[in-house]
Each structure stands twice: as C-alpha cells, then as structure tokens.
Amino acid sequence: MEQILLTNNVKLCIIILYIVLFLITLYAYIMSKVKENSSNLFTRMKSFWIIVILFTIAFMFNKLTAVFFIMLISYLALKEFFSMIPTRRSDRRVLLWAYLSIPIQFYFIYTNWIVMFYLFIPLYLFILIPLRMVMVGDTEGFLKSCGIIHWALMTCVYTIGYFAVYFSIPNEINPQGGALGLLLFILIITISNDFMQYVFGKSMGKNKITPNVSPNKTWEGFIGGAISTAVLSMLIAPILTPLSIIQAGLVGLIIAIAGFFGDITMSAIKRDIGVKDTGALLPGHGGILDRLDSLIFTVPLFFHYIAYTNNIGILH
C-alpha cells in the first residue's frame, strides 16, 4: 500500500487550516445569533466542516483511500450533472457508459498510468461515446447530446481526476510538502480566492465584469481577490511548495484568473439550463459542482504548471 507523505509543514498547515475554519465558524455563529437573517454563512460553514474532515480522513491513510475518495466525488459530480441537464431518453445506455468510465479512469490514476489518464477521456471516450450513440440510432439532437456528454465527462471525471493525479508527483520534487503539500496548496489558494473575490465584491464592488452571466461579479472583487490571492500564495508557497517567491506570485495570479473563469463558466451553464444551484447535496452551498466550479479549472492548471517547471508528468 502506497503511503502518502505527511511532512511537518503539511501537518502545520492542516492545523492552521482548522484554526482558521474554527475562527470563521465562531464568527458565523455569533453573527447568526446577533442578526436574524445571516444564518446562511453558519449553514455554509457546517457543510465546510464536513468536507474538510472527510478530506483529512481520506488523505491520512494511503493513496488507495485518497484515490477512492476522489472517485466518489467524481461520481457524485457526474450524477449531479446528468440529473441537472435535460437528457434524451435514448441516451440512457450512453450515460451508463459514461458512468462506467469513472472506475477505469481512476484505475489509470491509481496505477500511475499517466499517459492513459491523459488520453482516456479526451481521445478514447471521444470515440466511444458517439460510437455507442450511433448504435442506439437516435439522430435528433445527436450533436448536442454528444457535446453535453463529453463536456460532462471532461468536467466531472477528467478534471476532478487531477485531484488524485497529484499523488503521482514524486515526493523528491517537493521535499517540504510532498505531493499532498501541492494539492493542499492549490485547494487553499483556490478556495480563499473564491472567498476574497466575494468579500471584495461585497464591500466595494461597483463595475460589473459579466453582467449577462453572473451579475454579482465585479472588477473590484476580481482585482481585490487576485491581489490578495497572489499575496497569500507568496506567503504559504515557501511552506508547502518548491516555488520561488516570484513563481508563487505568478501562480497566485493564474489561479485567481482561472478560478474566476471556472466559477462564471458554471454560472453560465446554470443560467443556460435555468437552475439556481446544480444540486442540493451541500446545505448552504448548493450542489457539489457549485463548490467545485473554480477548482475544476485551477487544479489541472496548477498540476501542469508544476509538471512543466519540473519536467515531469507528461510522459512518465
């Protein structure tokens, strides 16, 4: 059983994370007692605690539990996506094939068969999904359906798979934090970026960036979030990652931009379908895709940033 390297720096970060979560929860609890209508933040924090505790437990044991845990998240996300979008009755068998791709994809991840991980969904399922669809033979709405299913697989299986691919990064690349340090870094940076964009947008937001897609997003929120994310990245990168200070700032900016676009891309999809939330799995957040929206863009990008700067990951 392959163990996950837990360095002292990672342990320190996890403890700090729990303290920060505790302080925010305390604040939310006091606010919900003082003001009548602000209990939403408290509900949000309750869901957050469950997520963080589940993540901690899953990553504490070994690679198998971690990969299995990410696989379950991938399944829940894909199920949420297929339940949210209108699907043709004739596509039921095709959707079943899409579900069956999850264990295969995560088998490639667990066995470090990275090339197959890269190719399976973008190439093999790109061929297999239409193949199964023409066998059913319903041509009305064929291209639309084909596109929807492949998009669902790319977001809910391929990109979520990157969460688990981090564990195939050799620990020598990152002596301070190991593979888990890199994953922890990107999770903290992305989630705090969401939070800071929200805070800056709420407090000083005036000029809308995308009035048609997400009217809550403002230039002030975006820029404020990007600057604070870059600063936070420079602060914690030395603890968890091998990045230099300049690289860390650059990564912070890339994450801020990618996270923002991940967020509004999911908003655009929800607006297209006409739903407010993607689901109801996490009280206070909505569905699982509502929480993963920015991570879907940032986690793969950061992986490839690390892979590129360290010459790993593409063909090993």
Next chain:
Amino acid sequence: MCNINKNNFIKFFFFLFIVKPFILWALGINVRGMEKLPKNGPAIIVANHNSHIDTLIIMSLFPCSTILNIHPIAAEDYFCNTKFKEFLFKTLIGIIPIKRKVVRLPKREIFKEINTALENNEIIILYPEGTRGEDNKLNDFKTGIAHIAAMNPNVPIIPLYINGPDKILPKIDAILVPFISDIYIADSIYYDNSATKIFTEKIRNIIEDLMLTHKRKETL
C-alpha cells in the same frame, strides 16, 4: 397481518444495509416538504408511478425504525403470480397484494387487508394510476383510493410527487442508470364525503400541481 410481520428483521436489514444506502448515496434524493411526511401511522401515501424504484425511494424517506410499518399496495397478478415472488416481495418489501381485475366481492372484502393494516396503525403506499406509466405522464386515477378513504375517514392521505425514477429504471428498460430524484410532498387531506370520482380527481389535481411546481423549477 401475521404473515407480513413475522419476517420483520429480514426487511429491516434489507432496508438498513442495502436499499437505504443505495437510494441515498448511489442514486440521491432531493426532498421538498419532508416535514409533511407522517411520523407514524395510520396514513396513506398516494404517489405517481413510473418505475419500481418509486417504492424503494418512498420507503427510504422513512427512518429504519418505522420501516416495518410501511406497506406498498401491489398488484397481485404481477407481484404474486408465483409462490416464490409472493414470498420474496412479502418478506423483503412487505407488500399488501390487491386484485386488479374486477371481482364480484363486497368492497370490505376486497380492501380487507388494507383496512386491517390501517387499523393496526400501519402506513400504506398506493399508486392510484394502477400501473407504471411511461414518459413521466400522469395517467387517470382509479377510484380505489376514494373507497379506501371513505372506509377510513380518519386516516390522513398524503399526496406525493416523484420525478426521476422514469429515467433511472423506466418500464420499457431493464438497465438501471443513476440520476438524482426530486420528491415533492403535499399537505395531508382527509376524506370529505364527496363522491368517489370527485375525491379521486381532487387527489390527482394535488399531485398534478406538485408536478407543475417541478416543471416550473426545471424551466425557471
């Protein structure tokens, strides 16, 4: 009743370890109006019917402590046509069989088992459409529900709309594909001494309203 209750623990563990984890985790449900679900019997749950999964989902809404008191009304000609099937469904699900064919018997005799169950404070699940529908359409209701209500005027009737199982396991297909189901529960009603046809139509209208609420949400 004794033939239903003696296999208690098999049904209990079947739901605790197999059905509930499967419905709640593998499939997923999204309930609106959970507080309107009765905590204990007697009660009659009336729902639309598109798939065998309907029954498992509705039963999974209840806590395991009351699962033994819940009995779906099932067609005798379909679920009890062989001794093995009869044994299986009575043991695992706790069904109460009913004859779908017109029989020359007094009403009390036809609904005898249902009335006994309600007298014993059990909860029954009834699909007044009489069979699984296709394409998620709400078919006409049979008047049996009104007859049962008339014989048990103090028992609350809870209309429920369920959307999703027609995609998970439709009547025409045998392969299961996971989707999240939406469940809407309406306020309970009692028999109001109106004619059976009118009362049946009243229940159908409530379920149709729930269906329209869901459709509106879908195309916000």
